[in-house]
Amino acid sequence: MRVDEDNGVKKTTEDYLEAILMIHERQGYVRSIDVAEQLGVTKPSVTYTTKRLRERGYITSDHAGMLILTEAGTKIAENTYNRHKKLTQLLVKLGVGEEQARADACKVEHDISEETFNALCSIL
DSSP, X not given: OOOOGGGXXXXXXXXXXXXXXXXXHHHSOOOXXXXXXXXXXXXXXXXXXXXXXXXXXXXXXXXXXXXXEOHHHHHHHHHHHHHHXXXXXXXXXXXXXXXXXXXHHHHHTTTSOHHHHHHHHTTO
16 A cells, blocks of 8 residues: 555655665664765754654664664555665666666655556566
8 A cells, every 4th residue: 555645654754764674674773874875865854854753653763873663664664665666677677777767766656656556567
């Protein structure tokens, strides 16, 4: 099920949660600075947004300050990351270069409808 803006989840939220998931998969822990580097934003931006994500129940942090996805945050992150990967695969299959496909998938993953996404996936 696609979580959309009607449910209070916006592009920034999806981007942050997806980044936290990807960083955790890559290195086993997530620091705020890792998120800033991954998303190309400032540390104060990460501080502001992670505060909002905590308030919404999408993340927590451990005793060392590492960011941890909650069950709700994980669901959104996995959904977004899955869409990203599938859209990247589709674009590569259509002949788009890997790097450009990833960049374009990141732009599209937030705005494409569930119906269109499913239709595109059916040709994979």
